[in-house]
Amino acid sequence: MAKTPPDADSASEEPAGPGKNRPTPTRAEQEAARKRPLVADTAEARKRARAELNAQREKARVGMAAGEERYLPVRDKGPQRRFVRDFVDAGWHLGELVMPLMILVIVFSLVPNQAVTFYAFLALWVCIFFVIGDMIITSARVKRAARTRFGEDRVEKGLGWYAAMRTVQMRFMRLPKPQVRRGEHPA
Template identity: 55%
Template sequence: MAKTPSSTPSTVETASEQPTVGKGRPTPTRREKEEARKRPLVSNDRAEARRKARADAQLQRDKARIGMANGDERYLPIRDRGPQKRYVRDYVDARFSFGEILIPLMFVVIILTFLPDPNVQAIGLIALWAFFIVAAADAVLLGFQVTRKLKAKFGEDRVEKVRWYAAMRALQLRMMRLPKPQVRRGAYPE
């Protein structure tokens, strides 16, 4: 006599109401795990994978470029990070610097060198050297001003050496500075 399980409604209900013990599924075998981990080192469609990688890299570069231009601290290079550097950038961007005119003046002098008159060429070069001296003096003065302002705002012991940073930013054309200027001219930081 073979035993037949009795399928009464009461036994089926009790079996479904019992909580499952353990994880509720069988443990996968080693072969199944290895098969699940297998993936090709190189995609089957290499051209599509390359296009996707380039698109992803371009998206990341665009995001970083926009973040850096807007002055987002996450995307700034280390030399531009921190509240003191932000203060220096804002201070330099708020004032007019003679160094901003330096690059356009160099183009004018280059054009003057093409003229056949040596007197015009000499006057252009002398004017350029004189302007170099004025721009350098302005950069030195800016370095002292910025250091004094930083000491007043952040304290004597928290001041970094930022004179060179301020001078290099002041010698660039305003529209070519990175990060982009965040303040208008005359709106000095407090």
């Protein structure tokens, strides 16, 4: 038998057929290779997710403004709360005038005459007392109307306070938006 030269022997050590031709990876290397993010972390995926979230938020905002039951927060859900909103939105309330009156008082307080400032603040306090009276009267009227409509034992707690707080908000700032016109009292 003839011996093969050393350089021919080194060429024959590399298998020419199928095989891995590399060392076996360690366990840490295998685990690192398997790790992938749960969510694709690409700019395109983030933009798509942000666009979907913005679309959902816009849909919820429009639904809440329209008074759709599924988009309302818990404090505004239910037929009794809808009745109270409609009851309050159908009337005129002094509480809607508080914010504009406060702005006027600020403007009048800039006038150097002390008498003008005094009477502006006095008018504001008189208006606030009338607003509190209107809140109390509206609360009592709402409770009485709810008892008549839904029954004495089925009236939810807090309807009077809910109505009173809604009277203080200016009509265009109320959420959910008013669903009735002024004068269209619920039956």
